[in-house]
Amino acid sequence: MSIHILGIRHHGPGSARRVRAALEKIKPDIVLVEGPPDADVILEWVGHDDLKPPVAILVFQPDDPKKAVFYPFSEFSPEWQAILYARKHKIPVKFMDLPMAHQFELRHQPAADSSLNNSVVIPDAETLRRNPIAWLAAAAGFEEEETWWEHEFEYRQDEEQVFDAITEGMHALRTDLPLPYDREEQLREAWMRKTIRQAEKEMYTEIAVICGAWHAPALAHMPKAKDDNDLLKGLPKVKTAVSWVPWTYNRLSYTSGYGAGINSPGWYEHLWHHPTDDGTRWMARVARLFREQQKDISVAHVMEAVRLANALASLRRLPRAGLEELNEATLSVLCNGEDILVKLIEKALIVSDKIGEVPIDVPRPPLQTDIEKLQKKLRLPQTADFKDYTLDLRKENDLERSIFLHRLELLGIKWGDRYDVSGRGTFKEQWRLQWDPSLSIDIIERGSWGNTVEEATNSYVKYRAHAADNLKEVCTLLESAIPAELDAAIDLLIQQINNLAAATGDVMQLMTVLPNLVQISRYGNVRKTDAALVEGIINGMITRICISLPAACTSLAEDAALQLLELFYNMNDAILLLQQDDLTAQWTQTLSYIAHNNNTAPVIAGYATRLLSDHRQITGAELVKAFSYAMSTANAPAVAAAWLEGFLKGSGTLLLVDNDLWTVVNNWMNQLEQDTFTQLLPLLRRTFSGFSKPERRKLGEKAKSGIGGGPAAASVEVHFDTERAEKGIPIVMKMLGIKS
């Protein structure tokens, strides 16, 4: 009977190869692997055809899914190879780390409020923090411990005694380094030893133990069983659940921001498949990638690059060319020293965008099942790299996709981003989707809201609607709920808006949300949503605004007035968009009241007057009168200036085109006395400086030429041949794309 301790480096292809070779040699009857025993039940899936690495075991706490841990495996992970060996030879395989059921409770870190990155802990992160290998590497004269480990263990071809050497080295480190006592580590190793003893008790004779190199010495020298049992007594415990989730190479690498991981999964995979490659195969892949990018690379280039890489390796006294040497050779030979192309290899080859697969029948939370079902049905596969979709909402399938994506967005599962579509029309949507394995945590967390996407989204939105206490939030929710077609939630949201609108005294808030609601009611039709639902609220809201707006326009500071002015602008647009006579009448009446009220902030009064003129409520002499009145010298200059600013807001081009407006301003200007003009000049200058340069130039030209001194010229009736004109109409229709 014997115990074989195989110390490995997580995700090391060399380690994986050696573990496999060692297992085949010692022919164990049980395999113990470092990992959470919680997940023992799902190990039976390893070896299933549809479980394709990179995949991860997700262990989480069902009542608090934020507490979750991933154990990622790639094809070249030694753990994966060990489990695979056991499954293939039909011998038992078990995880032996301290169960997450205990670890979750032991970690008293504030997991609830921390972000994802903090709460997701990859095993062995603490080992990396202390970085014991760096000591060994420094002793061997290497600057980077990664390079040292790779050359010493990963690239090595002869298998003899490597495990013993690793255990010895780590033993030396553990005894010599003054490391602080780490309770968690003690517990974990005690549990591992306990599991090994258990296996012995169960009469297994050849026990293979696969663990991180750091732990190897602690398992090789067994203390008394009683000590470990005492240590492990009375540990707190919670309920955990486990599942397989697809993983990506990008997540395995450092670039994703994880503490523990590997720099170059793509390179490791290459090493795993081609352990004896001297760089030729790798360079051939690089060359092919470059050729795909339309860069000519000959076979001679590849040869030269391999030779340079090997020359570099020997210059650096390394036994074989590693990734660094190959990269430098690529840079120098293939890229003519320009490092932009090297970035390409980095993304496509060194990290590579591989994503794993998990069989559909692996048990998992119901919400996730539903999402995957929908993904399959709507043909929206999970991809590691981003993929763009342009959805045409007039098509059934695209509409369903859009609804699905909007629902996920509402749920807070950030799979994709929506982009503005170029071109007109509201029937198109642009999405960019990129799957991130950590989304599975979000899915589990949101699973508490319901078992299907629709149900969960509905109840989640309802919950948020109840919790919301301001109009804007609810309106934003409504805006996103409509494209997600959440009928139940929409009813509630509308009700909620009505309640809040009635209760609110803040007219500005109402004005802020109104334009968006109008948009929904006008253009919601493409989505076949019942726009009538919204219209009811809009009418009520406009009435409310019209009643309380005049009061809100008085006694305003200048900046507050300008803020309100913006809202006026949008509000007016919204009213115009609605094209409902009764509402427009209500609106102009309010405007007229505001314009004539002496207490109204001048900039708003000016703008209101302009809008009235736009609505043809004040015209001709009356407009001139209002204008002169506001600009009379008795008014304080600042007031007059503000009024003029409001009156001419955004109307540079309008002044050019609208001869009525032009006449008013021009005539008024002409009749000014010399002194008054001098007095007013700064005010005018201030107003006109808001216009763009070409606008100002054109205005100057217009004033110079004296056009429009009189009333606007009436359109001239021209006698034309109706019959001949009609002949042209079909052509014009055709050009405009209108089918007659």
Next chain:
Amino acid sequence: MSNILRQHAEQLFAQELEELQKQDTEKRPYMWKLSPQAVVTYLMGGTLKNGFEIQPKYIGNRRLMEIAVATLTTDRALLLYGLPGTAKSWVSEHLAAAISGDSTLIVQGTAGTGEEAIRYGWNYARLLAEGPTPGAIVETPVMRAMKDGKIARIEELTRIGADVQDTLITILSEKTLPIPELSSEVMAQKGFNIIATANNRDKGVNDLSSALKRRFNTVILPVPDNMEEEIDIVKRRVESYEKVMDLPAEKPALEEIRRIVTIFRELRSGITADGKTKIKIPSGTLSTAEAISVVNNGLAMAAYFGDGAIKAADLAAGIIGAVIKDPVQDKIVWQEYLETVIKTRDEWKDIYRAFRDL
């Protein structure tokens, strides 16, 4: 002190090379004076086992030098590429000195460089007298390097016309130089290789044909990464210049060097050192080499026309000369920089005044 204005690298650093050779236990490629590792040490500096100090010749990324040396151990030629003044020729000279012990086999590339400057020429008097004989051939540095198994250097490769450049293809791929007139050829000895330099800022250069490009490994020498590195380079080079030129001036204060390097870096990158202000970029390259020559210039000014200590005024003219390469555009750039950046720095008052006085 010898009377030679500028000695070759192998003379100037003869002692270092000798010590390196003595201590060098690694395997040497055929005809190499030093092992590749020792060549890298020679370039990057270091302390030998017996405590002998090797001065760094190239200050920057060690990996670049490793690639360069490793390239020369294969049969590919080396192309050093970069902005003017990034130590291309300097590196090439020291590489040749360390590897072959001879940095003099050099061809200066110009628009007028002909084939006979690269392959071989004829001594016409003898050609007329004797007809085509081996004795009538005028050897070029490249031919000599091939015969002796040494490193040949070609400066400014891209300035040479494309048709002449391509004569290198046979030399680099077949490693022979045919002499059809004599029905013979020169076959390169082991150890022969070529280091070429070229800069990527110049206008009117002849890009290498892809056939030729394929025969070179390219190493791009960058401008110094950070301020301290650049200051270090300027300081070292100025000190060695002082030694050679016997200038009676005092050593330049580090502060003055720092100011020049700051001005050059800011103008080169188009942003002030604190990253707050954007500035226009002048047309010149403002390399480290130019900073070195400005300091040298200032030293000479201080030594012969000043009180021996380098002052802002001694440097001002040199700086302006380096910055204003285009009399119209660059002048505006400089004025803006002077008024918006230099003027606002309190401790730079003296140099601002010096600039204004010019």
